[in-house]
């Protein structure tokens with residue numbers, strides 16, 4: 001079986017070689033090589049040759065020709081100050097030797113191509129455009145599941161993972177089995193072909209990263225929905241996105257984009273993939289209320305009910321003010337048992353304000369099989385404590 005596979009992939013590679021030689025009509029790279037070699041003195045040039053360079057990583061099923069132009073990438077002594085002649089920054093190529101890793105496993109792009117735009121994947125038919133700037137941190141996550149161990153090299157990725165937890169994304173989305181199924185599962189969002197996304201309201205060259213970034217900045221601009229009049233006869237109104245607008249800064253939106261791009265199901269050989277992080281020790285909380293606050297955030301209740309349950313999330317056509325309710329007053333509505341029962345069961349469907357319009361998009365999911373009894377007790381203590389924080393009395 002292995003042999004057959006090897007044979008097939010070898011033939012496939014051979015075919016790809018031939019095809020790409022064909023495409024190689026313009027030979028942009030020769031100009032770069034001439035310029036580079038011309039800049040060296042005779043001593044420096046010794047041992048260097050021109051021609052197409054390639055890194056063949058058969059176990060990764062990749063052939064990368066990036067070093068045809070990036071010819072000094074592993075030769076700091078010869079590097080020039082301009083691209084594509086600079087040496088690689090940092091120690092990345094020492095940790096990940098080019099002959100074993102190549103370039104595209106981290107940078108994306110089109111390994112076989114030898115023209116700048118095509119090689120960088122900045123052409124329409126290629127799914128993996130070059131990950132420029134901090135975006136390259138996304139690819140580290142494929143192999144380094146334990147981000148803490150390399151955190152100083154991937155600050156933006158680490159920030160994205162933290163934000164995902166803090167902002168309650170798990171209340172609506174699941175990643176690898178954790179989180180609700182109210183909206184799209186994000187386990188392999190990094191593999192999503194851009195053709196499946198709507199770019200009507202996103203400018204520039206269509207890439208997944210650009211769509212994600214714009215969507216984080218303003219979900220309802222990218223996914224504005226449709227009124228009944230705008231749709232073919234018989235079609236129901238489609239509400240604008242109910243994904244919250246978190247008012248993210250540019251850096252925060254980039255951080256989340258990087259984390260999303262890192263969520264792929266790419267099947268890498270085991271020797272490239274490092275072990276997952278060790279389980280974190282259970283944190284100690286000062287009180288049951290504090291423990292409950294952590295449960296509230298971990299499971300993403302704040303994704304729908306807002307920071308500290310303050311409410312304000314849009315829920316089109318819901319009877320309760322077309323919003324997800326704030327939770328400050330649950331103590332005045334429920335006793336302990338009925339509150340636990342409500343959280344276990346959830347509440348669905350949500351009553352409509354206007355019975356002729358479609359159902360409100362958000363509902364209270366069931367947490368029956370997700371929260372254990374201890375978590376539920378803490379959660380109730382926390383929700384009851386919210387009432388004490390409401391300004392009391394007065395006129």
Ligand code: HEC
Pocket residue numbers: 028029032064065066067068069070083084103104107108109110111112113114115116119120130131132133
């Ligand atoms: C035909 C020559 C050529 C090939 C092949 C090529 N590059 Fe480049 N590369 C360039 C040039 C020229 C620049 C500077 C202009 C630019 O940024 O587009 C550059 C810039 C870059 C940068 C810096 C981007 C930035 O934003 O500063 C990266 C990273 C890069 N290339 C990676 C790659 C990878 C990975 C491959 C292989 C898949 C590759 N290149 C193949 C010519 C090439």
Ligand code: HEC
Pocket residue numbers: 066067070073083086088089090092096098101102103104105106107136137
């Ligand atoms: C382990 C992942 C990894 C591999 C493999 C890798 N790179 Fe990089 N590369 C990075 C990171 C991370 C940066 C950004 C470093 C920084 O900004 O400090 C970078 C930066 C660059 C830059 C400079 C971009 C700029 O202007 O700052 C170029 C060019 C580049 N890489 C090309 C390559 C080429 C060509 C290869 C293959 C021989 C390669 N890289 C292999 C991770 C990698």
Ligand code: HEC
Pocket residue numbers: 095096101105106136137139140141142143144150153154268271272273274
């Ligand atoms: C294709 C898988 C893969 C990708 C992608 C990848 N790495 Fe690695 N990385 C490895 C492997 C394997 C090692 C070697 C681990 C060892 O030596 O035990 C390593 C080693 C390292 C080390 C040295 C670790 C040490 O303890 O000395 C650092 C730091 C590192 N990687 C950071 C990064 C960063 C940052 C990125 C993204 C820009 C990245 N890696 C992308 C697989 C990968």
Ligand code: HEC
Pocket residue numbers: 163164167168169170171172173182183184186189192212219223241242243244246256260303304362
């Ligand atoms: C209240 C529920 C809700 C919360 C909380 C929420 N989202 Fe969403 N999200 C949605 C809905 C609904 C969509 C689909 C409609 C759209 O495109 O906006 C969506 C779409 C997405 C998409 C695009 C998926 C695709 O394949 O089209 C991504 C990525 C995403 N959300 C990430 C996040 C992240 C990260 C967070 C936390 C910062 C988050 N979401 C919080 C409801 C939510």
Ligand code: HEC
Pocket residue numbers: 170171172180182296299300301302303304305315318320324325326327330333342343347350351362363364365367379
């Ligand atoms: C996907 C969005 C969503 C998530 C996530 C969510 N809720 Fe809800 N929740 C709702 C909606 C919508 C309602 C209002 C139902 C209705 O109109 O009857 C609601 C109602 C409630 C109520 C009743 C409020 C009242 O005034 O009667 C409580 C209590 C509550 N949720 C607690 C929680 C807790 C605790 C969590 C986390 C474990 C959570 N919710 C997660 C959407 C959500």
